[in-house]
Amino acid sequence: MNVRTLCLSILHEGDATGYEIRRLCVDGECSYFIEASFGSIYPALARLESEGLVSSRTEQQDGKPTKKVYSITPAGRDAFVQELSEPLGEETFRSPFLLFARFAHLLPRDLVEARANEFLRERSERNKIVTAAKATSMNACDAWVINYGRAMMGVAEEYLRAHMHELIALARAEPNKDAAE
Amino acid sequence: MNVRTLCLSILHEGDATGYEIRRLCVDGECSYFIEASFGSIYPALARLESEGLVSSRTEQQDGKPTKKVYSITPAGRDAFVQELSEPLGEETFRSPFLLFARFAHLLPRDLVEARANEFLRERSERNKIVTAAKATSMNACDAWVINYGRAMMGVAEEYLRAHMHELIALARAEPNKDAAE
DNA sequence: ACTTGCATGTAAGTGGTTACATGATTGG
DNA sequence: CCAATCATGTAACCACTTACATGCAAGT
Numbered sequence: 001m002n003v004r005t006l007c008l009s010i011l012h013e014g015d016a017t018g019y020e021i022r023r024l025c026v027d028g029e030c031s032y033f034i035e036a037s038f039g040s041i042y043p044a045l046a047r048l049e050s051e052g053l054v055s056s057r058t059e060q061q062d063g064k065p066t067k068k069v070y071s072i073t074p075a076g077r078d079a080f081v082q083e084l085s086e087p088l089g090e091e092t093f094r095s096p097f098l099l100f101a102r103f104a105h106l107l108p109r110d111l112v113e114a115r116a117n118e119f120l121r122e123r124s125e126r127n128k129i130v131t132a133a134k135a136t137s138m139n140a141c142d143a144w145v146i147n148y149g150r151a152m153m154g155v156a157e158e159y160l161r162a163h164m165h166e167l168i169a170l171a172r173a174e175p176n177k178d179a180a181e
Numbered sequence: 182m183n184v185r186t187l188c189l190s191i192l193h194e195g196d197a198t199g200y201e202i203r204r205l206c207v208d209g210e211c212s213y214f215i216e217a218s219f220g221s222i223y224p225a226l227a228r229l230e231s232e233g234l235v236s237s238r239t240e241q242q243d244g245k246p247t248k249k250v251y252s253i254t255p256a257g258r259d260a261f262v263q264e265l266s267e268p269l270g271e272e273t274f275r276s277p278f279l280l281f282a283r284f285a286h287l288l289p290r291d292l293v294e295a296r297a298n299e300f301l302r303e304r305s306e307r308n309k310i311v312t313a314a315k316a317t318s319m320n321a322c323d324a325w326v327i328n329y330g331r332a333m334m335g336v337a338e339e340y341l342r343a344h345m346h347e348l349i350a351l352a353r354a355e356p357n358k359d360a361a362e
Numbered sequence: 363a364c365t366t367g368c369a370t371g372t373a374a375g376t377g378g379t380t381a382c383a384t385g386a387t388t389g390g
Numbered sequence: 391c392c393a394a395t396c397a398t399g400t401a402a403c404c405a406c407t408t409a410c411a412t413g414c415a416a417g418t
């Protein structure tokens with residue numbers, strides 16, 4: 001599941017610019033399971049256009065740079081459905097935080113606490129995005145996916161809030177804490 | 182959080198061969214949030230050895246190929262703790278299945294059903310691994326991470342079992358189903 | 363004055379995957 | 391007899407990231 005297919009999926013739901021596609025990947029309701037940067041989106045869009053799967057028009061705006069709005073073509077829709085029919089790529093979940101957490105006992109408490117708080121903040125932000133998504137202006141499939149996200153993000157935040165202090169307690173006590181006393 | 186650090190983390194817990202490291206990434210308790218293939222593990226190990234962060238010895242076995250067992254060095258332990266102290270990389274979660282699910286309404290019911298079952302099977306397999314992990318021979322930090330995994334894998338499987346039929350129902354009915362009747 | 367948001371794009375670099383090469387043993 | 395498991399490694403390839411290049415407007 002590459003950036004190319006990702007772009008097609010977003011354009012299938014409606015017209016967008018490269019910039020907007022990227023924003024959806026960062027702030028959108030589905031941002032918890034998709035990812036793409038400018039450096040991959042723009043070339044993907046250009047390639048898609050050269051293949052006739054999307055078309056573009058430039059739109060002037062006052063006070064803002066000219067933008068290039070992409071639309072999916074009928075051929076693009078076909079290609080997208082075709083792509084979805086092929087074997088799915090593997091689910092990818094990589095967590096630097098969990099790897100870090102496994103070795104909390106080696107690390108200073110301050111650091112573990114900072115990282116745990118950081119992680120909680122990120123998780124609850126994602127949770128907020130997915131929880132805030134309203135059922136209006138959303139088809140049933142999207143709602144299904146959002147609800148899956150809500151369930152997952154929900155327990156993640158819950159588990160963290162309930163148990164992060166345990167992890168912090170397992171970290172190494174600062175050596176010069178009582179020395180200062 | 183690259184393969185290099187991953188190898189260091191595994192060797193920190195005990196000696197291992199490249200082959201064993203890969204098995205841990207596929208079947209281990211932490212396989213749900215780490216990933217690495219042979220093509221990245223072997224070069225990483227070689228580089229680590231050239232840097233003096235790990236050492237190796239070859240061990241003959243009868244009926245099996247000779248293996249190369251790696252051990253972490255004191256310098257390796259230091260480097261690992263150092264690495265963990267630096268800013269963590271981003272959490273990565275990419276789900277081809279969820280992208281697929283968003284467009285279930287475009288796809289034939291058979292396909293959606295097959296993919297959903299496949300996904301459930303994979304999820305419950307991962308769930309089994311993390312649930313089966315016993316608290317004995319595990320430090321408290323590892324247990325914390327495993328419990329996080331249990332919570333997450335648990336709801337994933339639960340949600341799927343409870344709601345996958347809804348997703349399947351949203352898929353397109355086969356065109357020649359009643360035609361055959 | 364500086365940063366942020368809007369907006370598009372390229373080029374270099376990298377961190378990985380996939381496929382290949384090799385080979386013995388065990389189990390179905 | 392074929393597939394899988396054990397075991398190590400290389401080489402080609404690729405998708406994506408990061409940094410760069412550009413520039414205007416609005417807010418702090």
